[in-house]
Amino acid sequence: MQIHLAIYHPQHAGILSAALTLKADQIILLHRHEDNIAGIKSAIQSRGISCECIEVVFDTQLAREQFAGLIEKYQSEKLIFNASSGYKKLILLGFEQFSNFGYPVFTVDKFTDELHWLNTKSTDKDIHLTHELKIQEYLKSFNTQVLDQGQKTPEPASSRNLTQWIIEHIGIYDSAMASLNYMAMMANQQHSYELTKKELDKNHLHEVLQQFQDANMLTLRGRKLKFNDETTRFYCNGGWLENHVFSIIYGMRSKRSHISDVAKGMLIVRNQGKVKNELDVVAMSHNRLHIIECKTRRFSKSKDEKAAASAAIYRLDTIKSLTGGLSGRAMLISYQPLNKYVLSRAKDLGIYCCSHQQLKQLERHLYNFFDNQ
DSSP: OEEEEEEOOTTOOOHHHHHHHHTOSEEEEEEOTTOOOHHHHHHHHHTTOEEEEEEOOOSHHHHHHHHHHHHHHTTTSEEEEETTSSOHHHHHHHHHHHHHTTOOEEEEETTTTEEEEOSTTOOOOOEEOOOOOOHHHHHHHTTEEEEEOOBOSOOOHHHHHHHHHHHHTTTTSHHHHHHHHHHHHHOOTTSEEEOOHHHHTSTTHHHHHHHHHHTTSEEEETTEEEESSHHHHHIIIIIHHHHHHHHHHHHHTTTOTTEEEEEEEEEEEETTOSOEEEEEEEEEETTEEEEEEEEOSOOOSSHHHHHHHHHHHHHHHHHHHHHHGGGOEEEEEESSOOOHHHHHHHHHTTOEEEEGGGGGGHHHHHHHHHHOO
């Protein structure tokens, strides 16, 4: 029986993905008393792998003895130490004991998705991990619950042509699209909105509304604007960008086997808490969580909008860290231009950005995002 010994860390991945690749039968999970291991234990067991959880000792000599005791207990099995996760001292002590007793040790490189054997007593070659992880089980391993799995089918053909028209005319109808976005957001419960005289006089707004009316998204009678239903209202309120991003990634899977799962509009909550978060687009690639935020509002140089831009960046960074650990990745896609202030903040936090005219080459940017680890 193949048994993996691993040390749980609330921000590290690599335990479940390695177990799936090497086809482990059991995982012995060492953890601190205060760690919430319910999520990762459930994710491991859902894959048919048994999981034994043992509270770890941090005292150096006692930890050394704990490792030695486990090695002795499971000496008749194929015991392997997964050094991908945990705390430095414990990882080093585990490596020491497993090497002393002649048992193999490996680590998973979160950037290359490679599994490397670390001690010379193992004759196995380094291997590339399989890409089997799904979004929901990855989130579960970081104690994040999925309340709504969102959409997993691509954008319908009825709106695809309109989305393409919007992309092709970036830079021409930006102000009118921002107005439509606002109208969809402010519409009443009957999905209706009454345009002001000032809005009626806006450049290009009638052209944009006509395009959306021709696509059966809304109807305009004088100053009365009505969205057909909640779905079309969502589309007009910036949902078209989420649909577009999701559809491109959905199609990319045939050329990128490492993209193992993708969803749109997934609703999550951390640690069975009350604060819910919606993920615009989320994907598993190279066994790492990739979160994409889609924005159609304008981020200008005004004080309020600078604050809103910063909030969007920091929210994305926070969700990335909480739900994807240290290996999580994030991308901000904006229909409107992003100013230097926003781009600087995003760069500091390692968030990939694609905005405005770059959307015409969005597929290329998405390949860069997923391929360059």
